[in-house]
Amino acid sequence: MIEGAVYFLCALTSVACAFILLRSYQRNRTGILLWSALCFVGLALNNILLFVDLLFPQVPLQLWRLLPALVGLMLLIYGLIWDLV
Structure with missing residues:
Protein backbone atom coordinates (compact mmCIF):
# COMPACT_ATOMS: atom_id res chain seq x y z
CA MET A 1 0.00 0.00 0.00
CA ILE A 2 3.07 2.22 -0.27
CA GLU A 3 1.93 3.35 -3.73
CA GLY A 4 -1.27 4.67 -2.14
CA ALA A 5 0.79 6.86 0.17
CA VAL A 6 2.87 8.11 -2.74
CA TYR A 7 -0.24 8.93 -4.81
CA PHE A 8 -1.80 10.69 -1.83
CA LEU A 9 1.33 12.78 -1.27
CA CYS A 10 1.46 13.65 -4.98
CA ALA A 11 -2.16 14.81 -4.82
CA LEU A 12 -1.45 16.84 -1.70
CA THR A 13 1.57 18.45 -3.34
CA SER A 14 -0.43 19.36 -6.45
CA VAL A 15 -3.20 20.90 -4.36
CA ALA A 16 -0.62 22.89 -2.38
CA CYS A 17 1.04 24.15 -5.58
CA ALA A 18 -2.32 25.16 -7.04
CA PHE A 19 -3.23 26.99 -3.83
CA ILE A 20 0.10 28.84 -3.69
CA LEU A 21 -0.12 29.81 -7.36
CA LEU A 22 -3.72 31.04 -7.02
CA ARG A 23 -2.82 33.08 -3.94
CA SER A 24 0.14 34.58 -5.77
CA TYR A 25 -2.09 35.37 -8.75
CA GLN A 26 -4.51 37.25 -6.49
CA ARG A 27 -1.64 39.46 -5.33
CA ASN A 28 0.19 40.06 -8.62
CA ARG A 29 -2.42 39.51 -11.37
CA THR A 30 0.18 38.01 -13.70
CA GLY A 31 -1.30 35.84 -16.42
CA LEU A 45 -7.66 16.33 -9.90
CA ASN A 46 -5.69 13.77 -11.89
CA ASN A 47 -3.74 12.71 -8.80
CA ILE A 48 -6.87 12.56 -6.63
CA LEU A 49 -8.62 10.37 -9.18
CA LEU A 66 -6.61 11.62 -17.70
CA LEU A 67 -9.09 14.30 -18.79
CA PRO A 68 -8.30 16.83 -16.00
CA ALA A 69 -4.58 16.48 -16.70
CA LEU A 70 -5.14 17.01 -20.41
CA VAL A 71 -7.32 20.06 -19.83
CA GLY A 72 -4.83 21.49 -17.33
CA LEU A 73 -1.90 21.07 -19.69
CA MET A 74 -3.89 22.52 -22.59
CA LEU A 75 -4.72 25.57 -20.46
CA LEU A 76 -1.04 26.01 -19.60
CA ILE A 77 -0.01 25.75 -23.26
CA TYR A 78 -2.74 28.24 -24.22
CA GLY A 79 -1.56 30.61 -21.50
CA LEU A 80 2.05 30.36 -22.60
CA ILE A 81 1.12 31.12 -26.19
CA TRP A 82 -1.26 33.91 -25.15
CA ASP A 83 1.45 35.61 -23.04
CA LEU A 84 3.86 35.58 -25.99
CA VAL A 85 1.44 37.48 -28.23
Missing part, protein backbone atom coordinates in the same frame (compact mmCIF):
# COMPACT_ATOMS: atom_id res chain seq x y z
CA ILE A 32 1.27 33.06 -16.25
CA LEU A 33 0.43 32.51 -12.57
CA LEU A 34 -3.22 32.00 -13.46
CA TRP A 35 -2.49 29.52 -16.24
CA SER A 36 -0.01 27.63 -14.06
CA ALA A 37 -2.52 27.48 -11.21
CA LEU A 38 -5.22 26.13 -13.52
CA CYS A 39 -2.79 23.52 -14.80
CA PHE A 40 -2.02 22.42 -11.25
CA VAL A 41 -5.73 22.23 -10.46
CA GLY A 42 -6.07 19.77 -13.35
CA LEU A 43 -3.01 17.83 -12.19
CA ALA A 44 -4.36 17.73 -8.65
CA LEU A 50 -5.49 8.21 -9.43
CA PHE A 51 -5.65 7.65 -5.67
CA VAL A 52 -9.38 6.83 -5.91
CA ASP A 53 -8.63 4.46 -8.80
CA LEU A 54 -6.15 2.67 -6.56
CA LEU A 55 -8.76 2.32 -3.81
CA PHE A 56 -11.47 1.03 -6.18
CA PRO A 57 -9.71 -0.96 -8.92
CA GLN A 58 -12.99 -2.51 -10.15
CA VAL A 59 -14.23 0.90 -11.39
CA PRO A 60 -12.53 1.98 -14.64
CA LEU A 61 -11.42 5.58 -14.09
CA GLN A 62 -8.58 5.85 -16.57
CA LEU A 63 -10.38 8.21 -18.96
CA TRP A 64 -11.80 10.32 -16.13
CA ARG A 65 -8.41 10.75 -14.48
Whole structure:
Protein backbone atom coordinates (compact mmCIF):
# COMPACT_ATOMS: atom_id res chain seq x y z
CA MET A 1 0.00 0.00 0.00
CA ILE A 2 3.07 2.22 -0.27
CA GLU A 3 1.93 3.35 -3.73
CA GLY A 4 -1.27 4.67 -2.14
CA ALA A 5 0.79 6.86 0.17
CA VAL A 6 2.87 8.11 -2.74
CA TYR A 7 -0.24 8.93 -4.81
CA PHE A 8 -1.80 10.69 -1.83
CA LEU A 9 1.33 12.78 -1.27
CA CYS A 10 1.46 13.65 -4.98
CA ALA A 11 -2.16 14.81 -4.82
CA LEU A 12 -1.45 16.84 -1.70
CA THR A 13 1.57 18.45 -3.34
CA SER A 14 -0.43 19.36 -6.45
CA VAL A 15 -3.20 20.90 -4.36
CA ALA A 16 -0.62 22.89 -2.38
CA CYS A 17 1.04 24.15 -5.58
CA ALA A 18 -2.32 25.16 -7.04
CA PHE A 19 -3.23 26.99 -3.83
CA ILE A 20 0.10 28.84 -3.69
CA LEU A 21 -0.12 29.81 -7.36
CA LEU A 22 -3.72 31.04 -7.02
CA ARG A 23 -2.82 33.08 -3.94
CA SER A 24 0.14 34.58 -5.77
CA TYR A 25 -2.09 35.37 -8.75
CA GLN A 26 -4.51 37.25 -6.49
CA ARG A 27 -1.64 39.46 -5.33
CA ASN A 28 0.19 40.06 -8.62
CA ARG A 29 -2.42 39.51 -11.37
CA THR A 30 0.18 38.01 -13.70
CA GLY A 31 -1.30 35.84 -16.42
CA ILE A 32 1.27 33.06 -16.25
CA LEU A 33 0.43 32.51 -12.57
CA LEU A 34 -3.22 32.00 -13.46
CA TRP A 35 -2.49 29.52 -16.24
CA SER A 36 -0.01 27.63 -14.06
CA ALA A 37 -2.52 27.48 -11.21
CA LEU A 38 -5.22 26.13 -13.52
CA CYS A 39 -2.79 23.52 -14.80
CA PHE A 40 -2.02 22.42 -11.25
CA VAL A 41 -5.73 22.23 -10.46
CA GLY A 42 -6.07 19.77 -13.35
CA LEU A 43 -3.01 17.83 -12.19
CA ALA A 44 -4.36 17.73 -8.65
CA LEU A 45 -7.66 16.33 -9.90
CA ASN A 46 -5.69 13.77 -11.89
CA ASN A 47 -3.74 12.71 -8.80
CA ILE A 48 -6.87 12.56 -6.63
CA LEU A 49 -8.62 10.37 -9.18
CA LEU A 50 -5.49 8.21 -9.43
CA PHE A 51 -5.65 7.65 -5.67
CA VAL A 52 -9.38 6.83 -5.91
CA ASP A 53 -8.63 4.46 -8.80
CA LEU A 54 -6.15 2.67 -6.56
CA LEU A 55 -8.76 2.32 -3.81
CA PHE A 56 -11.47 1.03 -6.18
CA PRO A 57 -9.71 -0.96 -8.92
CA GLN A 58 -12.99 -2.51 -10.15
CA VAL A 59 -14.23 0.90 -11.39
CA PRO A 60 -12.53 1.98 -14.64
CA LEU A 61 -11.42 5.58 -14.09
CA GLN A 62 -8.58 5.85 -16.57
CA LEU A 63 -10.38 8.21 -18.96
CA TRP A 64 -11.80 10.32 -16.13
CA ARG A 65 -8.41 10.75 -14.48
CA LEU A 66 -6.61 11.62 -17.70
CA LEU A 67 -9.09 14.30 -18.79
CA PRO A 68 -8.30 16.83 -16.00
CA ALA A 69 -4.58 16.48 -16.70
CA LEU A 70 -5.14 17.01 -20.41
CA VAL A 71 -7.32 20.06 -19.83
CA GLY A 72 -4.83 21.49 -17.33
CA LEU A 73 -1.90 21.07 -19.69
CA MET A 74 -3.89 22.52 -22.59
CA LEU A 75 -4.72 25.57 -20.46
CA LEU A 76 -1.04 26.01 -19.60
CA ILE A 77 -0.01 25.75 -23.26
CA TYR A 78 -2.74 28.24 -24.22
CA GLY A 79 -1.56 30.61 -21.50
CA LEU A 80 2.05 30.36 -22.60
CA ILE A 81 1.12 31.12 -26.19
CA TRP A 82 -1.26 33.91 -25.15
CA ASP A 83 1.45 35.61 -23.04
CA LEU A 84 3.86 35.58 -25.99
CA VAL A 85 1.44 37.48 -28.23
